[in-house]
Amino acid sequence: MSNVNVKRAVENIRSGTNVYTPLVETIVNAIQAIEAASIEKGRIDILVRRSNQQELEGGQPPVESFTVIDNGIGFNDENRDSFDTLYSDHKIAQGGKGFGRFTCLKYFDDLLIESVFQYEEGRKKRAFKMGKQTDIIVNESIEECPYGDIGSRVTMRKVKRAFPDKKVKTIARTLVERLLPYFIDADYQCPEIGISEEDGTGRIILNDFVSNQLAAMIKEIPLQDGRIVLGSGDKEQTFQVRVFKLYSPRNQKSKISLVADRREVTDTAIHSFVPEFVDEFFEEGSSEGEERDRNYIVKAYVFGPYLDANVSLERGGFDFPKGEDLLHPISQAEIEQAAAYIARDALGDTITARQEKKRTQVRSYVEDSAPWHRTIAEDIDLSSMPYNPTPEQIETVFQREKFSQEVAIRQQVDKMLSETDAAGLKDGLPKILDQISRTSRSDLIHYIALRKHVLTLFGKSFELTDDLKYPSEGTVHDIIFPRKGDSAATAYDDHNLWIIDERLNFTFFVHSDKPLDGGTSERPDILVFDKPVLFRGDNEASNPITVFEFKKPGRDDFANPSSKEDPVQQIVRYVNSIKKGKFKTPKGRPIQVAENTPFYGYVMCEITEKVKEWLKMEKDFTPMPDGGGWFKWFGNNNLYMEVLSWDKVLRDAEMRNRVFFHKLGID
Known part of the structure; x- marks a missing residue:
C-alpha cells in the first residue's frame, strides 16, 4: 500500500505536456512490456472510444476514451509494485522516470488496468484502478486465469x-x-502498433506511415552530415539530426523535435531560427503522373545522450535552460538553432529561392520607398527578417542595423581617440571616416526623400479637390507648420519652413496661429525669431523677426476695398504691436526689439490679375522678374515684405532641391 498525495502530484505537473502525453506514455510502456517479454511479433492495439453524444449534421462524435492493448509481459508482481512506487527506478535503464502514469489523471478522469501475467504456477489476471487520494493502486483484484492471453489492457477513460x-x-x-x-x-x-475505432474498424498501422502503404505521408531527407557537436572540452556533446518531409500538414508548421529515450519531448517552430520555414512547402508530382502535387512541412528530430540524461520528470521539457545559462554549457535554443541550420541546408535550393525572393522584396522596398537605405542594404544580414516581410518589418530591420552600425562607429571612434600612437590613429582614420560618411549619407538621403514627398503633398494642397473647391488655408498652413503650435512643442524636423526659406530651418522661436498675448487678440499665421550666424543671442533685439500670413488658394477677396483681411496691413499691425512691447514669449519674457530690429513679412496667396492690380496701384509693391511675387521695403518700420504666389513658393522650393532629387534618382 502506497502513501502518496496523488492529487498534489497531478496538480504539480508542469507545462509542456498535453492530452497526447499520457497516450504516448502508455504506448511506450506497452512497447517496453513487449521488449521485456522478448516477443518477436509484438502487437499493440489502440482503441478509440467515442462519446454517445451525436454531432450535428452527422459528424463523428468526439473522442472520449482510449484503450491500449499489448501482448507484453503483463503486470506481474514486479511491475505492479513499480506502478505503486512514486519515482520508481524499475525502468531507469530504458529512460523511465516512474512518473508517466500521473499525466493520465491530469487529462482523463480515470486510469484502469487489466492484465494477464505468468507466474510459477500458471497465469493470473490482475485488475485495478489508479487512485486519486493517497493510494496509487485501488480496487485491486487478482484471480486465476489459466486460458487468458498474456498482456495488458490500459484504459484512459x-x-x-x-x-x-x-x-x-x-x-x-x-x-x-x-x-x-x-x-x-x-x-x-x-x-x-495499430489504432482503430472501439469495434476494431478502420484500423491503421502506425508503422506503415514510414515503411509501407502510408510511406508517402512521411519521407526522410538524406543528409550528408546530420551530426551536431556543441560545448567544448569535457562538456562537449554530440547530437544526431534526422530530417523528414511530412505531407498534407493540416496547417502545421515545420518543427524541430528534441527526442529523449525515443520519445519526442519538445517541438519548436523552425521559422523561429530560419524565417523561410514559416510557410508550407510545395512539391510537384513526377512527370509520369504517379504522384500528385502536394504540400509538406519539415520536421527535424534531434537525438543524443545529453537529451536522454536531462529530460524532465513529466517528459514535457528538459532540465537544462531554454536560453543561455552559465550553469549549463548547452541550452535548448542552441541545439534547436543548430538543427534548424541542418534542416535549412537539407532543403537546399528550396530555401535559397525563398531567401532570394525576400531579398527581391527588400530591394524593391529600398528602391521604391526608402532609397536612403541603399548604403545599408549592401551589407545587411537578412537572415532574421521574416519571410514575406511587410514594409514595417523591413524598416524595423534596417533601423536596427543602422543603430548597430552607429554604436559600432562610436565605439571605434572612442577607441581611436584613446590611442596614444599617432601612427595607429592615422592608419585607422580613413576607415572610420568612410563608415561615418556612409551612415550620414543614409540620413541625408532619407531627409531629401522626405522633402520630395512633402513638396508633392504641398502642391496638391492648393489644387482643386474632387468637388471643385480649393482646400482651406489651414491645409497649407499645417504642411508648412502645424497650427496652434510653437517651437517648444514642434521640433525643427517636424515642420517644413524650408519650403519658404532654407534659413528658417533653425530658428529660436516659432509661434503659429495663436494670439501673441495669449488672449483673443489678432494673431499672425506664423511668427519666427531668426537666429543669424553673426549673432549669438536668442531673444535679442539684433535678431530679425519674420511674420507670415496665408490666404486660401483661389481666394482674392482680401484685395477688395471693404476687406478687413488685408494681409499687408495685418503684417504691418503685427510689427507695430511687437515694437510697442505688447507681446511675450511662451516663457513669459518680453519680445526684445529695438529701432533697428529687422522685420521680414511674407504673404502667401493666389496672385490673380485683381491682386496684381491691387499690389501695384494701392500697395505700391514692385513685381519680381518671374512675375510670381511682389516686394516692398517699409523704411519707417524697418520691414521688408514679399507677397508670393503658392505656385512660386512650390516652384522655388523644387528648384532649390532639384539637384538633390536628381542625384537621388527621384526627380
Missing part, C-alpha cells in the same frame, strides 16, 4: 477537456510524429 482531433487517421499521424524514433531506427524492430 473520459477526457477532461475536449480531445482536439476526431479522425482516427489524424490521431494516428500525430502519434507517428511523437513516436517516429521507434519506427526509423534501423537496429530496432518496433512492435506493430
Whole structure:
C-alpha cells in the first residue's frame, strides 16, 4: 500500500505536456512490456472510444476514451509494485522516470488496468484502478486465469477537456510524429502498433506511415552530415539530426523535435531560427503522373545522450535552460538553432529561392520607398527578417542595423581617440571616416526623400479637390507648420519652413496661429525669431523677426476695398504691436526689439490679375522678374515684405532641391 498525495502530484505537473502525453506514455510502456517479454511479433492495439453524444449534421462524435492493448509481459508482481512506487527506478535503464502514469489523471478522469501475467504456477489476471487520494493502486483484484492471453489492457477513460482531433487517421499521424524514433531506427524492430475505432474498424498501422502503404505521408531527407557537436572540452556533446518531409500538414508548421529515450519531448517552430520555414512547402508530382502535387512541412528530430540524461520528470521539457545559462554549457535554443541550420541546408535550393525572393522584396522596398537605405542594404544580414516581410518589418530591420552600425562607429571612434600612437590613429582614420560618411549619407538621403514627398503633398494642397473647391488655408498652413503650435512643442524636423526659406530651418522661436498675448487678440499665421550666424543671442533685439500670413488658394477677396483681411496691413499691425512691447514669449519674457530690429513679412496667396492690380496701384509693391511675387521695403518700420504666389513658393522650393532629387534618382 502506497502513501502518496496523488492529487498534489497531478496538480504539480508542469507545462509542456498535453492530452497526447499520457497516450504516448502508455504506448511506450506497452512497447517496453513487449521488449521485456522478448516477443518477436509484438502487437499493440489502440482503441478509440467515442462519446454517445451525436454531432450535428452527422459528424463523428468526439473522442472520449482510449484503450491500449499489448501482448507484453503483463503486470506481474514486479511491475505492479513499480506502478505503486512514486519515482520508481524499475525502468531507469530504458529512460523511465516512474512518473508517466500521473499525466493520465491530469487529462482523463480515470486510469484502469487489466492484465494477464505468468507466474510459477500458471497465469493470473490482475485488475485495478489508479487512485486519486493517497493510494496509487485501488480496487485491486487478482484471480486465476489459466486460458487468458498474456498482456495488458490500459484504459484512459473520459477526457477532461475536449480531445482536439476526431479522425482516427489524424490521431494516428500525430502519434507517428511523437513516436517516429521507434519506427526509423534501423537496429530496432518496433512492435506493430495499430489504432482503430472501439469495434476494431478502420484500423491503421502506425508503422506503415514510414515503411509501407502510408510511406508517402512521411519521407526522410538524406543528409550528408546530420551530426551536431556543441560545448567544448569535457562538456562537449554530440547530437544526431534526422530530417523528414511530412505531407498534407493540416496547417502545421515545420518543427524541430528534441527526442529523449525515443520519445519526442519538445517541438519548436523552425521559422523561429530560419524565417523561410514559416510557410508550407510545395512539391510537384513526377512527370509520369504517379504522384500528385502536394504540400509538406519539415520536421527535424534531434537525438543524443545529453537529451536522454536531462529530460524532465513529466517528459514535457528538459532540465537544462531554454536560453543561455552559465550553469549549463548547452541550452535548448542552441541545439534547436543548430538543427534548424541542418534542416535549412537539407532543403537546399528550396530555401535559397525563398531567401532570394525576400531579398527581391527588400530591394524593391529600398528602391521604391526608402532609397536612403541603399548604403545599408549592401551589407545587411537578412537572415532574421521574416519571410514575406511587410514594409514595417523591413524598416524595423534596417533601423536596427543602422543603430548597430552607429554604436559600432562610436565605439571605434572612442577607441581611436584613446590611442596614444599617432601612427595607429592615422592608419585607422580613413576607415572610420568612410563608415561615418556612409551612415550620414543614409540620413541625408532619407531627409531629401522626405522633402520630395512633402513638396508633392504641398502642391496638391492648393489644387482643386474632387468637388471643385480649393482646400482651406489651414491645409497649407499645417504642411508648412502645424497650427496652434510653437517651437517648444514642434521640433525643427517636424515642420517644413524650408519650403519658404532654407534659413528658417533653425530658428529660436516659432509661434503659429495663436494670439501673441495669449488672449483673443489678432494673431499672425506664423511668427519666427531668426537666429543669424553673426549673432549669438536668442531673444535679442539684433535678431530679425519674420511674420507670415496665408490666404486660401483661389481666394482674392482680401484685395477688395471693404476687406478687413488685408494681409499687408495685418503684417504691418503685427510689427507695430511687437515694437510697442505688447507681446511675450511662451516663457513669459518680453519680445526684445529695438529701432533697428529687422522685420521680414511674407504673404502667401493666389496672385490673380485683381491682386496684381491691387499690389501695384494701392500697395505700391514692385513685381519680381518671374512675375510670381511682389516686394516692398517699409523704411519707417524697418520691414521688408514679399507677397508670393503658392505656385512660386512650390516652384522655388523644387528648384532649390532639384539637384538633390536628381542625384537621388527621384526627380
